[in-house]
Amino acid sequence: MADLSAFPITKRWPARNPDILQLYSLPTPNGVKVSIMLEEVGLPYEAHLVDIGNNESWTPEFLSLNPNGKIPAILDPNGPGGKPLGLFESGAILVYLAEKTGKLLPADLARRYETIQWVFFQMAFIGPMFGQLGFFFKFAGKDIEDKRPLNRYRDESKRLLGVLNARLVGHDWIMGEEYTIADISMLGWVRNLIGFYGARDIVEFDSFPNVAAWLDRGLERPAVQRGIAIPARS
Structure with missing residues (x-):
């Protein structure tokens, strides 16, 4: 032991x-x-x-x-x-x-680093920007009279969704037909953006059909369905 x-x-x-x-x-x-x-x-x-x-x-x-x-x-x-x-x-x-x-990480060295690149993209941009949008749209920040912070993070979140949408043209997953840690890194954040944060309309999510289809595919995976509820909240 x-x-x-x-x-x-x-x-x-x-x-x-x-x-x-x-x-x-x-x-x-x-x-x-x-x-x-x-x-x-x-x-x-x-x-x-x-x-x-x-x-x-x-x-x-x-x-x-x-x-x-x-x-x-x-x-x-x-x-x-x-x-x-x-x-x-x-x-x-x-x-x-x-x-x-x-x-869930390609063996080919070039594709491996490309996958890690997209994980870093999530860490540096998707998470921080979506999180700030959530704060200024749903939480305490929504009461701030000056709406420039909200507008900034709204616009940046829309830009990032556009980056993802372009990446997913003709592909099921971030790395093409191969599901990887790049997808895992982003699924929860995109789900949270339009779900828990309720920001679907203000980021015009339905104008990013490739992202929407990718999210649906991800959420259909049994492991994702289990993982999003672990650990169980008390």
């Missing part, structure tokens, strides 16, 4: 089975990237709910694994060299899991 006692996070979220990967997360657009990935590759794991609404990601135990205080994070008892590995940042976790399992 693996010894995870060196990781303080296991004191607050004890591992029932310390021999399998431990996921610390919440089903947010960033969190579901990892749960979807784990469901897709079939790697055994144990999910722990980190309630960000109660600031659990800012507890000393969680910060010991991710000093940035954000979900998701993982603890793999079977990391490189057979040693436990703690890892945070959803994009890095996607790449790690793809390399660990040999799945």
Whole structure:
């Protein structure tokens, strides 16, 4: 049995089975990237709910694994060299899991880097811009009288949807006919934009038919359907 006692996070979220990967997360657009990935590759794991609404990601135990205080994070008892590995940042976790399992990342080196490029595109643009739009459209930011911030993030979100729409011309997935971690990185965010944020109309989502069709295809995948609800909210 693996010894995870060196990781303080296991004191607050004890591992029932310390021999399998431990996921610390919440089903947010960033969190579901990892749960979807784990469901897709079939790697055994144990999910722990980190309630960000109660600031659990800012507890000393969680910060010991991710000093940035954000979900998701993982603890793999079977990391490189057979040693436990703690890892945070959803994009890095996607790449790690793809390399660990040999799945959802092309073997061809050029296509591999192209896939990672699109994951970085999500991390740098899709997530931050869609998140800011959500804040200024749905949450506290909506009460700000000056609508220039909202308009800025609305316009940038529309631009990014246009980038995706152009990329998907004639293709089922970001990398053509091959479903990869690039798709997994973005599905939750696009779903959230028009669902939880309710921004479908203000970003004119229906004017991006390739993105809409891609999202529908992604949400039809059984692993995606399972992953978007893991860990189950209390």
